[in-house]
Amino acid sequence: MNTVFDINSLARENIRKLVPYMSARRLGGNGTLWLNANEYPVSPDFQLTENSLNRYPECQPAAVIQRYANYAGLQPEQVLVSRGADESIELLLRVFCEPGRDAMLFCPPTYGMYSVSAEAFGIEQKKIPVKADWQLDLAAIENNLERVKLIYICSPNNPTGNLVDPAALRKILDLARNRAIVAIDEAYIEFCPQQDTTRWLQNYPNLVILRTLSKAFALAGLRCGFTLASADIIKLMLKVIAPYPLATPVADIAAQALTETGIRTMRARVAENTDNRLYLQQELRKSALVETVYPSETNYILVKFTDAEKVFKSLWDQGIILRDQRKQPGLENCLRITIGSRDECEQLINAINELSNPSQQIKEI
Numbered sequence: 001m002n003t004v005f006d007i008n009s010l011a012r013e014n015i016r017k018l019v020p021y022m023s024a025r026r027l028g029g030n031g032t033l034w035l036n037a038n039e040y041p042v043s044p045d046f047q048l049t050e051n052s053l054n055r056y057p058e059c060q061p062a063a064v065i066q067r068y069a070n071y072a073g074l075q076p077e078q079v080l081v082s083r084g085a086d087e088s089i090e091l092l093l094r095v096f097c098e099p100g101r102d103a104m105l106f107c108p109p110t111y112g113m114y115s116v117s118a119e120a121f122g123i124e125q126k127k128i129p130v131k132a133d134w135q136l137d138l139a140a141i142e143n144n145l146e147r148v149k150l151i152y153i154c155s156p157n158n159p160t161g162n163l164v165d166p167a168a169l170r171k172i173l174d175l176a177r178n179r180a181i182v183a184i185d186e187a188y189i190e191f192c193p194q195q196d197t198t199r200w201l202q203n204y205p206n207l208v209i210l211r212t213l214s215k216a217f218a219l220a221g222l223r224c225g226f227t228l229a230s231a232d233i234i235k236l237m238l239k240v241i242a243p244y245p246l247a248t249p250v251a252d253i254a255a256q257a258l259t260e261t262g263i264r265t266m267r268a269r270v271a272e273n274t275d276n277r278l279y280l281q282q283e284l285r286k287s288a289l290v291e292t293v294y295p296s297e298t299n300y301i302l303v304k305f306t307d308a309e310k311v312f313k314s315l316w317d318q319g320i321i322l323r324d325q326r327k328q329p330g331l332e333n334c335l336r337i338t339i340g341s342r343d344e345c346e347q348l349i350n351a352i353n354e355l356s357n358p359s360q361q362i363k364e365i
């Protein structure tokens with residue numbers, strides 16, 4: 001008799017067990033209002049200028065690297081470009097952590113890919129929850145550094161929206177000196193530019209900074225991110241990166257986004273987004289369904305509802321797609337909302353007000 005061979009039995013054990021990252025796109029939904037992936041609401045308009053698609057692209061396109069170095073105030077040797085910041089998260093694990101021996105550390109609730117990537121590479125994870133005020137638990141981190149080669153800190157943090165205290169960041173960098181890399185994920189730093197840590201690179205050889213064009217640069221579909229670090233760390237990462245990580249059209253558009261005009265446009269976008277955030281926060285605070293609107297330094301806000309499940313599902317059914325955070329530690333009844341255009345913010349407020357408006361319910365009866 002022919003027994004059916006289960007191909008899964010060939011897969012590595014950690015991959016069989018792995019729960020993949022549920023990106024906003026994978027979660028699906030039938031949306032008219034997409035407020036679940038911290039994207040910019042409108043696509044910027046770029047034209048392709050590079051037509052040599054018969055040739056492989058440069059591994060590290062010189063114009064992109066030079067322009068990002070200028071933007072960040074660093075030398076080109078301190079910059080690596082990759083397929084989004086997500087690729088950089090993986091490259092760091094591959095360079096610094098030996099499966100079965102080394103560990104990585106992060107502080108939940110935070111961005112989900114640190115854990116998923118560690119799991120995929122078979123690297124032990126040390127999860128040190130943040131304190132009630134969402135700041136780092138320095139004592140617990142200090143007590144758990146054994147075998148840790150890589151620490152991810154997200155600041156401002158996704159999904160909570162708060163900045164990590166710079167004094168605490170420095171303390172971690174000191175604790176980890178000569179033993180571990182500290183990767184500060186600054187995916188949202190353009191929304192609070194005064195907090196960027198690039199100047200610290202001269203004092204902390206173990207500091208790595210992750211950046212992206214997906215958020216304030218409005219180019220999530222481009223898949224382009226950056227790593228800022230010492231020239232030595234960048235050289236190590238270049239050993240493991242794919243031969244052609246950036247498609248020619250991606251490099252072409254990234255270079256345009258990083259011109260002076262591109263950067264000015266990005267800053268105007270941030271100003272408009274911040275206005276909309278303040279408006280949305282103020283309106284949500286008036287709603288009977290809202291318990292807490294947390295402060296934010298980003299293009300999204302975390303909101304605690306009296307009944308988050310009801311809000312999430314009702315809005316989902318109307319095509320308004322938010323990000324459910326209720327399963328994250330300490331985030332009961334919390335939903336994350338991306339700041340859209342003013343019109344989108346108004347549509348959201350109207351929909352939430354309708355949910356809590358008793359006269360509407362009476363009419364329906």
Ligand SMILES: Cc1ncc(COP(=O)(O)O)c(C=O)c1O
Binds near residue numbers: 037223224
């Ligand atoms: C904190 C954080 N880091 C990294 C990323 C991934 O960025 P990229 O689109 O450049 O891969 C995201 C995307 O949502 C994020 O929120």
